[in-house]
Amino acid sequence: MAKQPKPPASERAKQAMSGMMGDVQGSQAWASIFRPGSIFRKGYSDSPRNRSYVIMNSVLYHLHPVKVKRHAVKVSYTLCLGGLSFFLFILLTVTGIFLMFFYRPTAAQAWDDIYVLQTSVTFGLLVRNMHRWAAHLMVITVFLHMARVFYHGAYKPPREFNWVIGVILLTLTLLLSFTGYLLPWDQLALWAVTVGTNMMGFTPVFGDQVRFVLLGGVEIGTDTLLRWYVLHVLMLPFVIVIFMAIHFWRVRKDGGISGPL
Amino acid sequence: MAEVPEHLLKRAQEARERAEAQQGGGSSAAPESSGAESSEAPAEGSSGGPKIPDHLLDRSKSAREQAAAGGAAPAAAGAVATASMPAGPAQPEPTGPGGGTQRLLTVVKSGSIQDVKATPTDKVHVWPHLLVVEFVAALIFTAFTLVFSIFVNAPLLELANFNETPNPSKAPWYFLGLQELLTMFHPMVAGVTIPGIGLFLLILAPYIDRNPSKKPEDRKFAISLMTIHLMFWATLVLIGSFFRGPGFNFVFPWEVGLFFDL
Numbered sequence: 001m002a003k004q005p006k007p008p009a010s011e012r013a014k015q016a017m018s019g020m021m022g023d024v025q026g027s028q029a030w031a032s033i034f035r036p037g038s039i040f041r042k043g044y045s046d047s048p049r050n051r052s053y054v055i056m057n058s059v060l061y062h063l064h065p066v067k068v069k070r071h072a073v074k075v076s077y078t079l080c081l082g083g084l085s086f087f088l089f090i091l092l093t094v095t096g097i098f099l100m101f102f103y104r105p106t107a108a109q110a111w112d113d114i115y116v117l118q119t120s121v122t123f124g125l126l127v128r129n130m131h132r133w134a135a136h137l138m139v140i141t142v143f144l145h146m147a148r149v150f151y152h153g154a155y156k157p158p159r160e161f162n163w164v165i166g167v168i169l170l171t172l173t174l175l176l177s178f179t180g181y182l183l184p185w186d187q188l189a190l191w192a193v194t195v196g197t198n199m200m201g202f203t204p205v206f207g208d209q210v211r212f213v214l215l216g217g218v219e220i221g222t223d224t225l226l227r228w229y230v231l232h233v234l235m236l237p238f239v240i241v242i243f244m245a246i247h248f249w250r251v252r253k254d255g256g257i258s259g260p261l
Numbered sequence: 262m263a264e265v266p267e268h269l270l271k272r273a274q275e276a277r278e279r280a281e282a283q284q285g286g287g288s289s290a291a292p293e294s295s296g297a298e299s300s301e302a303p304a305e306g307s308s309g310g311p312k313i314p315d316h317l318l319d320r321s322k323s324a325r326e327q328a329a330a331g332g333a334a335p336a337a338a339g340a341v342a343t344a345s346m347p348a349g350p351a352q353p354e355p356t357g358p359g360g361g362t363q364r365l366l367t368v369v370k371s372g373s374i375q376d377v378k379a380t381p382t383d384k385v386h387v388w389p390h391l392l393v394v395e396f397v398a399a400l401i402f403t404a405f406t407l408v409f410s411i412f413v414n415a416p417l418l419e420l421a422n423f424n425e426t427p428n429p430s431k432a433p434w435y436f437l438g439l440q441e442l443l444t445m446f447h448p449m450v451a452g453v454t455i456p457g458i459g460l461f462l463l464i465l466a467p468y469i470d471r472n473p474s475k476k477p478e479d480r481k482f483a484i485s486l487m488t489i490h491l492m493f494w495a496t497l498v499l500i501g502s503f504f505r506g507p508g509f510n511f512v513f514p515w516e517v518g519l520f521f522d523l
Contacts, residue, residue: 054388064391067384073391080398087399091406111420118417129410136523137406139435150466150487153475160467167464174435181433188522190421191430195440199432199452207449219423258475 065252072257077152081145085173086244088138095131096233103183105229107222110185135177142173154258162250165243172240179232185225193228194220269367276366416522428507429520437501438494444509459490 006012024030025041034040038057044050052066071077102117102124104110117124146166149155155163182193197220201211216223251257385391432440442451462469470483477484502521506512512520 048386051386051388054392055386060387060392064387067386068391070383070385073385073394075394075398080394083395084398084402087395087402091403107421111417114417125414126407126410129413129415130406132415132523133409133413134406136434137402147487147491151477151484153480153483155467156470156473156475157467163467164464167460171460177435178433184417185421186416186418187421187425187427188416188418190423191427192432195430195432196436199436199439199443199448202449202452204449204453207453 063248065256068256069259071260077260078257079144079148081141081148085138085141085145086248088134088141089240089244091134092131092138093237095127095134098127099131100233105183105225107185107225110183110225114184114186135180139173139177142170146170149258152258156258159250159254159258162247162254165247165250169240169243169247172236172243176232176236176240179228179236182220182225182228183232190220193224272367418522429505429509431501431505431520431522434498434502434521434523438497440509441497441501441505 007015031041035057037053039050039054044054055061055064055066099117102121103113114128117128119125149163149166155166178193178196182189197211197214200214201207203210212218214224214227215221216227431437439452439456442455445451446455472480472483474480500511503514503519504511506517506520
């Protein structure tokens with residue numbers, strides 16, 4: 001009896017894998033996850049039709065159209081600043097959620113929590129560093145994005161209102177950064193915020209009230225910490241996400257990013 | 262039912278009147294020719310030769326022969342009908358291909374009814390052209406932040422202490438321009454009025470700048486103003502960050518060192 005030569009192990013593994021993938025991709029669960037036309041259902045080979053399907057049949061369709069003007073993808077025009085600001089926001093959200101697991105916003109515990117985070121938590125120091133540097137970076141990219149838009153005259157009709165939204169986003173970014181500044185509850189945080197809020201206390205007519213609302217009292221204290229913590233991790237992100245949604249939506253509705261000069 | 266535009270109705274009315282006038286002329290001419298027809302049939306056929314299609318001529322000829330074979334009274338009626346038949350369609354000069362007659366009802370210029378909004382533009386697919394760029398940019402920024410965070414630690418000074426004011430006390434760097442203004446103006450002006458007006462003007466920029474052009478050479482004033490504005494704040498922030506020492510006095514960082522934390 002002639003023995004059938006066995007195919008090499010790599011070949012057999014490949015066959016088993018493709019068989020398994022076929023089972024998985026043919027299953028109802030897989031079909032329920034990926035929409036008809038998704039490249040994860042029908043496979044991807046490079047064709048104009050499939051290039052459209054990548055966007056059309058994924059959640060990315062909420063952010064991007066299927067096609068954009070050719071100049072819109074030129075890095076030298078946008079410098080990616082708007083997109084990078086958004087990406088830094090995501091990075092800050094991810095690292096910020098990590099930090100929230102180890103932080104209590106009270107005057108008695110805040111500083112100790114940060115100290116323990118840096119010394120005893122795996123990657124704690126690294127993630128805190130990333131959160132802080134990404135925050136400064138985001139202020140810079142948002143600011144540069146505004147300058148870029150101005151110099152291109154991209155705020156002109158029909159994009160006037162999106163510029164207004166953009167200035168609001170810049171203000172919210174600064175507020176997010178500033179509220180986060182207090183949270184470590186060290187000398188730097190305390191006195192930087194003291195200087196900042198003293199300035200706001202000079203608002204005409206109701207300056208004292210503004211300061212009282214911001215600080216949750218007449219002086220910076222544990223109430224201020226809680227207040228700014230809630231602002232920083234919940235309220236301001238909530239507001240800025242809404243404005244970002246409007247901002248991105250308007251970019252598309254106003255005909256994509258502005259044309260070349 | 263869609264409304265027919267007025268100018269089209271008017272044009273159609275004019276065309277109808279013109280056709281009727283010609284029809285009237287044709288029918289008045291037709292009896293004359295039919296009167297002479299019985300004797301001068303070949304002459305009429307030759308005169309209308311280039312205008313009347315062959316199959317119509319054949320038809321009228323066969324009808325005439327039939328009439329001749331039949332009676333005098335039906336012959337006259339048939340003659341009138343056949344004579345006016347080639348004469349009628351001959352009026353609008355049947356020049357269609359294959360001998361068919363076509364009439365031009367109206368000419369619709371593009372843009373008169375339908376507004377063509379989409380002008381063809383040069384477009385590329387978001388995947389892969391845009392997504393790849395975005396992905397690489399995000400990757401670079403992630404790598405930069407990660408590497409920078411490995412080597413540079415975020416500051417964590419001593420526990421907050423209300424009884425010990427650091428000298429100098431500085432705001433976060435992006436507010437140092439305002440703090441710098443505090444050394445020059447009353448706090449209400451420096452902390453509220455100037456930044457308030459600045460923010461207000463920034464928001465209103467698209468409504469103040471009515472210049473429709475995007476070309477830099479047409480926007481010299483706007484660009485100059487913005488540049489001066491940005492340089493103004495950048496200078497103030499730089500001075501506040503690096504050139505302010507104890508007591509927020511002006512110092513050179515290479516002489517007394519840095520008083521700056523991020």
